[in-house]
Amino acid sequence: MPNPPVTRKKKAARPKATVKVGRVAILGRPNVGKSTLLNALVGERIAIISSHPQTTRDQIRGIFTDEDSQLVFIDTPGVHRARTKLGARMNQLARDATRECEIVFFMTDLAPGSASEMREVDRVILAQVPANIPVILVLNKSDKLKDKTKIFPILEGYAKAHAFAAIVPMSARKQDTGVGRLIEAAKELLPAGEKIFPDDELSDRPVRFFVSEMVREQILAKTRDEVPHGIAVTVERFDESPRVPHISATIHVDREGHKKIVIGDKGAVIKAVGISARKRIEELVGRQVHLELWVRVTPRWYESDAQLKDMGYGAGDEG
Numbered sequence: 001m002p003n004p005p006v007t008r009k010k011k012a013a014r015p016k017a018t019v020k021v022g023r024v025a026i027l028g029r030p031n032v033g034k035s036t037l038l039n040a041l042v043g044e045r046i047a048i049i050s051s052h053p054q055t056t057r058d059q060i061r062g063i064f065t066d067e068d069s070q071l072v073f074i075d076t077p078g079v080h081r082a083r084t085k086l087g088a089r090m091n092q093l094a095r096d097a098t099r100e101c102e103i104v105f106f107m108t109d110l111a112p113g114s115a116s117e118m119r120e121v122d123r124v125i126l127a128q129v130p131a132n133i134p135v136i137l138v139l140n141k142s143d144k145l146k147d148k149t150k151i152f153p154i155l156e157g158y159a160k161a162h163a164f165a166a167i168v169p170m171s172a173r174k175q176d177t178g179v180g181r182l183i184e185a186a187k188e189l190l191p192a193g194e195k196i197f198p199d200d201e202l203s204d205r206p207v208r209f210f211v212s213e214m215v216r217e218q219i220l221a222k223t224r225d226e227v228p229h230g231i232a233v234t235v236e237r238f239d240e241s242p243r244v245p246h247i248s249a250t251i252h253v254d255r256e257g258h259k260k261i262v263i264g265d266k267g268a269v270i271k272a273v274g275i276s277a278r279k280r281i282e283e284l285v286g287r288q289v290h291l292e293l294w295v296r297v298t299p300r301w302y303e304s305d306a307q308l309k310d311m312g313y314g315a316g317d318e319g
Contacts, residue, residue, distance in 0.1 A: 030078025
């Protein structure tokens with residue numbers, strides 16, 4: 001079964017023979033804007049976005065290529081107090097990313113009333129980064145500080161907490177000039193080498209992985225707080241042979257009551273999920289697709305090693 005990587009709609013500029021190359025892990029607490037930043041860095045919406053904590057469950061790699069660099073940005077699950085086997089695996093993935101990269105973007109958020117001292121939870125997460133890896137501090141949501149002068153004591157306080165290679169205040173949501181400054185700061189720290197991926201490749205993750213993520217994103221959006229995070233999506237079929245590719249996916253829920261919510265009255269919710277997810281998938285692959293969704297009750301799948309592996313959350317699973 002074909003399982004191609006995701007590519008850009010048009011090719012990036014051809015890199016020079018020797019370019020700045022490296023992997024950059026994006027690390028931080030849940031809901032600080034890591035996935036939003038990844039999308040801004042690569043210029044495409046590949047990571048799903050939700051107001052729910054722990055939306056990102058896996059490493060999402062986005063590839064940025066320009067004339068003098070190729071940077072592989074790795075979005076990671078938000079580090080949190082794990083209460084399930086899935087949560088423990090998510091934390092491990094975040095730790096693994098910091099050991100497999102050349103640079104870490106450590107992300108936290110600014111808000112009215114932000115203290116000049118680093119949060120204790122941020123200190124704990126930052127302490128997990130190997131000492132030999134340079135860290136760039138990303139202060140996200142800087143647009144929420146109406147009085148910009150208040151940022152100076154915050155910068156000073158954070159600088160005392162760690163020897164950051166650089167500190168970049170920014171708004172990932174607004175995609176301000178901080179995005180470009182982050183890319184340039186990373187280039188300065190990376191060695192020269194040959195590019196790893198083709199010019200037009202956007203991610204090394206297969207299309208099937210993004211299909212399951214986009215369906216899950218729409219479930220979170222359509223059900224809001226009615227259904228907790230006990231949802232997973234598996235792609236059972238991805239047939240590219242017909243003129244319109246046929247995709248069949250199963251939505252796994254923890255309880256029978258959640259199944260009724262996901263389906264909705266007379267199938268209204270699952271229909272809305274399917275329409276929105278299909279549009280996102282078509283934007284990604286650049287062609288029309290047929291999407292078929294099923295809902296199945298799989299109790300406590302997030303506590304079963306076998307179920308986690310079957311759903312693409314097993315150790316070393318690439319989706």
